[in-house]
Amino acid sequence: MNLLIMGKPGAGKGTQAKKLLEHYKLTHISTGDIYREEMKNNSKIGIEAKKYISQGNLVPDDMTNEIVKKVLSTHKYPNGFMLDGYPRTDAQADALDATLNDLGIKLTAVINVDVRDDVLLHRMAGRRVCSNCGHPYHVDYHPPKVKGICDFCGGHLVQRPDDLEDAVMNRLNIYNEKTRPLLQHYQKQGLLRIIDGGKTSDEVFNDIVSKLGE
Ligand code: AP5
Ligand code: MG
Numbered sequence: 001m002n003l004l005i006m007g008k009p010g011a012g013k014g015t016q017a018k019k020l021l022e023h024y025k026l027t028h029i030s031t032g033d034i035y036r037e038e039m040k041n042n043s044k045i046g047i048e049a050k051k052y053i054s055q056g057n058l059v060p061d062d063m064t065n066e067i068v069k070k071v072l073s074t075h076k077y078p079n080g081f082m083l084d085g086y087p088r089t090d091a092q093a094d095a096l097d098a099t100l101n102d103l104g105i106k107l108t109a110v111i112n113v114d115v116r117d118d119v120l121l122h123r124m125a126g127r128r129v130c131s132n133c134g135h136p137y138h139v140d141y142h143p144p145k146v147k148g149i150c151d152f153c154g155g156h157l158v159q160r161p162d163d164l165e166d167a168v169m170n171r172l173n174i175y176n177e178k179t180r181p182l183l184q185h186y187q188k189q190g191l192l193r194i195i196d197g198g199k200t201s202d203e204v205f206n207d208i209v210s211k212l213g214e
Contacts, residue, residue, distance in 0.1 A: 001109075001212075002081055003020070003107070003108055003109055003212075004083045004107060004191075006111065006183070007112055007115065010115070011114070011115045011197050012197050013030075014032075014084060015201050016113060020082060025079040026077075028084060029068070029084065031068065032084070033134050035059060036134060036160075049063070054161050056162050057174065058089065058174060068083075069095070072103060072105070080108070083096075088178060090181070093182050109193050109212060110186040110191045111193050111195055111211075112194050113197035115197040119198055121168065123138060126141070127159070127163055129160055130156075131156050132150065132154075132156075133153045141201075
């Protein structure tokens with residue numbers, strides 16, 4: 001099963017991806033997580049990406065396409081993969097189509113997690129992530145067992161710099177302008193599954209699993 005998970009910033013892509021990976025034993029490929037790891041390591045890619053990410057802008061397509069192509073072509077995915085946060089532009093969707101075609105891989109479905117803007121803003125304002133493993137929490141909806149500490153690895157929870165108000169508004173505008181139009185691309189291919197992401201995360205998960213079963 002090879003899936004794409006799409007949706008506005010803060011829609012719950014990462015949260016659902018983690019649940020789906022466990023359920024279907026998929027490999028998670030999140031371009032946002034890849035960039036955050038590179039930034040943590042202060043690598044050349046991380047230093048370059050930080051200029052864009054901290055403002056809520058997209059990292060240039062060439063750089064992102066090259067990373068995803070390398071990840072898809074150099075790893076094995078025995079049960080399939082879940083791409084999270086990619087593609088986000090026309091050029092990325094075209095590059096992904098070409099890479100999958102070259103590798104002889106077909107997408108099973110594209111999940112779009114649909115959430116109202118006021119709900120997203122509240123989710124991003126309250127989001128905290130583990131500074132070590134990246135696991136997402138929310139101060140109201142998914143608090144950790146011990147305040148400020150990751151349930152899984154004991155790392156400290158922090159706020160993402162791009163969850164501050166100016167960067168969030170920029171991310172939403174960019175989504176509307178560049179990423180939302182891609183839904184049509186996948187609708188035409190008969191792959192799009194739209195999910196109401198405004199419910200609790202367990203309900204959203206159950207809805208996705210039943211849609212995929214259809
Ligand atoms: P990325 O990391 O992909 O960020 P994003 O798309 O903006 O999405 P988020 O990770 O913010 O939200 P999410 O949908 O995963 O929500 P989450 O599950 O955490 O990208 C970051 C940046 O990297 C980009 O802005 C860009 O600069 C760069 N980048 C990445 N990919 C790129 C690409 N392809 N091209 C160019 N640049 C790229 O949930 C949010 C919060 O809500 C959490 O606190 C969670 O606990 C809570 N929550 C989740 N679900 C629910 C629920 N059902 N009910 C209540 N609370 C919930
Ligand atoms: Mg995410």
